Amino acid sequence: MMIRKLENLIIKVGDVDRRVIFVLIGLAVLIPLLTPVSLPIRETPTTVKFYEGIEEIPKGSKVLVSFDYGPSTRPEIHPMNVAVLRHMLRNEHKVYISCLWPDGIYMALDALEDISDEFSLKEYEDYVLLGYRPGAEAVIKGLASDLRKVYTVDANGKFIDDIEMMDNVKNLNDFAYIYSGSAGYPGTFEWVKYGGDPTGVRMSSGTTSVQVNEVIPYVRSGQLIGLLAGMPGAAEYEKLVESPGIAIKGMAAQSFAHIVIVVFIIFGNIAFFLKQKKERKYSK
Amino acid sequence: MTLSTMIGAWIAVFLTLSIFSYLYKDNPFYKIAEHVFVGVSAAYVAAISFWTQIYPNLLGRLFPKDGPLSFTGLEFDFNHSFNILYIFPLLLGLMMILSVFQKFNWMARWGIAYTVAIAAGLKAFGYLNSNVLNQVSASVVSLFGENLPFFNISGDSVFNNIVLLLGTISSLMYFYFSKEQRGNFGKLTRVGIYFLMISFGASFGFAVMGRISLLVGRFRELIAYSEPSYNYSTIWLLFLIIAFLFYHSIREKESNT
Numbered sequence: 001m002m003i004r005k006l007e008n009l010i011i012k013v014g015d016v017d018r019r020v021i022f023v024l025i026g027l028a029v030l031i032p033l034l035t036p037v038s039l040p041i042r043e044t045p046t047t048v049k050f051y052e053g054i055e056e057i058p059k060g061s062k063v064l065v066s067f068d069y070g071p072s073t074r075p076e077i078h079p080m081n082v083a084v085l086r087h088m089l090r091n092e093h094k095v096y097i098s099c100l101w102p103d104g105i106y107m108a109l110d111a112l113e114d115i116s117d118e119f120s121l122k123e124y125e126d127y128v129l130l131g132y133r134p135g136a137e138a139v140i141k142g143l144a145s146d147l148r149k150v151y152t153v154d155a156n157g158k159f160i161d162d163i164e165m166m167d168n169v170k171n172l173n174d175f176a177y178i179y180s181g182s183a184g185y186p187g188t189f190e191w192v193k194y195g196g197d198p199t200g201v202r203m204s205s206g207t208t209s210v211q212v213n214e215v216i217p218y219v220r221s222g223q224l225i226g227l228l229a230g231m232p233g234a235a236e237y238e239k240l241v242e243s244p245g246i247a248i249k250g251m252a253a254q255s256f257a258h259i260v261i262v263v264f265i266i267f268g269n270i271a272f273f274l275k276q277k278k279e280r281k282y283s284k
Numbered sequence: 285m286t287l288s289t290m291i292g293a294w295i296a297v298f299l300t301l302s303i304f305s306y307l308y309k310d311n312p313f314y315k316i317a318e319h320v321f322v323g324v325s326a327a328y329v330a331a332i333s334f335w336t337q338i339y340p341n342l343l344g345r346l347f348p349k350d351g352p353l354s355f356t357g358l359e360f361d362f363n364h365s366f367n368i369l370y371i372f373p374l375l376l377g378l379m380m381i382l383s384v385f386q387k388f389n390w391m392a393r394w395g396i397a398y399t400v401a402i403a404a405g406l407k408a409f410g411y412l413n414s415n416v417l418n419q420v421s422a423s424v425v426s427l428f429g430e431n432l433p434f435f436n437i438s439g440d441s442v443f444n445n446i447v448l449l450l451g452t453i454s455s456l457m458y459f460y461f462s463k464e465q466r467g468n469f470g471k472l473t474r475v476g477i478y479f480l481m482i483s484f485g486a487s488f489g490f491a492v493m494g495r496i497s498l499l500v501g502r503f504r505e506l507i508a509y510s511e512p513s514y515n516y517s518t519i520w521l522l523f524l525i526i527a528f529l530f531y532h533s534i535r536e537k538e539s540n541t
Contacts, residue, residue: 022307029499034509047440048418075501076494102332120286135335152362159363194408197418209494213487213522221422228488231497262393284332 004140009272014271030251039252045217047236050204050226054087054177061176063093065112066191067104069183073208074107080206080234081181082111087241088179089119091125094165096175099132099150100139100186103157114174123156126164130190131155134260136186140194145171172201178203190214192223206233246250285513295511296519300502301525311532313525345370423452451479 042050057063065085069077088095097112099105108129112121121127130151131141142150147169153162160166168174178201182188188205196203202225205214209230218224228237233253236249303318344362347353351366356497359362376395383392426432435443454476457469465473 020310025496025499026503029496030507033503073498075504076497102329131289132332132336134329134337137410138402140405150341152344152364161363165508190410193414194406197410197414209490209497210487212490213483217419217422218414221418223418226473231491231500232493247502247538250497250504253500253503254496257499258493261492 005011007278009011010277011268011271011274013267022161023083024264025257025260028256029253032256033250036249037094037252039255040254041232041239041248043236043240044229046190046216046227046229046234047233048226049219049242050206050228051087051232051240052177052235053202053204054084054091057091057093057177059153060094061093062087062113062174063177063179064094064096064098064172064175066098066100066180066182067108068099068100068180068187068191069107069208070103071107073183075246075250076208076231076234077181077183077206078107079231079250080228081107082114083234083241083243083247084179084181084206084236085111086115086118086243087152089115089242092191093176096130096144096165096169097127097262098130098139100136100190101183101244102132102134105129105132124165125221126199128163129155130160131147135195137190137221140186140190144195144199147171155216173199175201177201180205183208188218188224192218204228206237250252290514291513295522297506297509297521300506300519302519304502305525305529311529313528342370342374346374370375423448425449433463450475455479 003175045267057120065081065088067081079280085095086237097108099108112127112129115121119126123129133150134140135150139150154168172178178191178192180188182191182205188207188211191203191205195201204225204227205215206228207230208231212227214231215224215227217231219227223231227232230239231247231250235243235251238248240246299317299320302313305311306314322496339360340362343358344360345364345367347358347360348355348364348366349359351359351362358503362415371416376398379391380395381392382388392470425440425445425448428442429445432445433441454472458465458473458476458480459472463469506518508514510516
């Protein structure tokens with residue numbers, strides 16, 4: 001009797017309106033954000049590899065950072081890009097910022113503003129904001145052969161030839177490292193194919209979670225030196241560079257939402273099988 | 285706080301909640317947000333492409349200061365010298381625009397053909413080099429390499445190398461259709477299916493994780509904009525949208541009956 005009641009309850013849960021699931025997931029995300037919970041974060045090997053890759057760059061090197069995302073994927077990529085900039089500036093690298101996405105330039109400006117006071121950033125001394133150019137892989141191919149054919153002026157409209165930091169920067173080979181914070185096309189795949197692989201310049205990337213499965217083979221093959229995988233990757237990296245930020249704060253909400261989803265998947269499957277069993281029983 | 289920041293916050297909250305309202309059902313708020321997004325995105329990309337690429341890199345090279353075409357009155361000073369080759373992208377671009385006229389739309393094919401050919405050539409080389417050759421060479425591993433532990437969950441190990449070998453071969457064999465998948469060959473391809481299923485499962489897990497991360501980001505902004513400094517924009521707009529949807533659903537029920 002008791003078991004039958006439980007079975008009926010599970011079948012009922014399986015038939016629940018999808019909007020109830022939306023509300024529960026919403027609450028699972030909202031509550032940890034309103035009342036912060038601290039959960040332990042363990043670094044994955046790809047994140048550690050990424051961190052060590054940046055540590056290995058000789059101090060004061062020229063590094064190219066590409067902002068290949070927009071507001072829609074900002075929660076995943078922005079925290080890691082801020083942490084990467086922080087790490088690079090801490091190691092006294094000269095940062096050159098390009099964007100393959102039109103709104104990447106605003107993401108770059110936001111990231112620079114976040115760390116501006118911490119490093120007393122000076123444009124054209126610490127960094128150059130090259131800005132956005134349309135053309136996706138054609139832009140990367142252009143940068144690999146002649147940067148000045150792609151960038152005549154920087155994001156402020158200043159002539160590239162008039163910028164002292166751009167002296168001796170002719171193409172991608174003049175950079176010690178390439179990093180792409182990527183949310184899709186154009187992004188990591190294009191940088192690997194037309195930037196990192198043909199020039200041999202060491203590169204790494206931070207991607208959205210959706211892309212991780214496709215990008216991770218590049219790490220094993222050595223085409224990427226580590227990888228920051230979505231918000232968890234950003235949180236792990238924030239921990240490694242010892243500057244806890246919004247990624248770490250968001251991980252509790254992420255974990256609770258996952259628990260709700262897993263519970264619903266389990267209940268949904270049990271309900272499905274129980275329903276089938278019941279239908280078989282009454283069809284006999 | 286400036287007025288523009290305040291207005292921006294209210295617009296951001298309104299558009300976010302309008303998009304979320306689709307989870308209830310299709311409604312006018314969602315439609316407004318969707319149309320605004322498409323329109324603004326298209327206009328923004330067009331404007332930024334013109335001012336950052338066509339203006340300095342194309343016009344700047346065809347009509348440089350004191351160039352041979354200065355007599356036209358068009359001069360764009362971007363430190364470039366005159367380059368006649370840039371006339372081709374200009375012509376191909378103009379031909380593509382002509383597709384809006386029925387009589388000249390055949391011209392657009394030239395521009396499209398050029399773009400497709402260039403893209404195909406670029407992608408073929410990049411794909412072959414990075415995704416085929418480099419990946420094939422990365423999958424060639426020494427199964428029992430020196431000092432390799434038998435098992436290591438996160439690093440190189442004999443066990444992981446065997447999994448890599450088995451996974452690669454069995455998954456590739458699944459896509460070999462010249463032999464019927466029966467007997468021992470069938471068993472091998474079945475193993476391949478399991479590897480593929482694990483891969484799809486991981487992709488699904490990562491996709492869920494990504495969507496939740498985006499939800500975390502939106503909620504964080506909604507929480508920030510619900511503060512007194514933003515005049516409780518989230519709370520007011522949430523109330524307004526819910527009230528409208530409630531009223532809308534009652535009207536809909538009445539009209540159905």
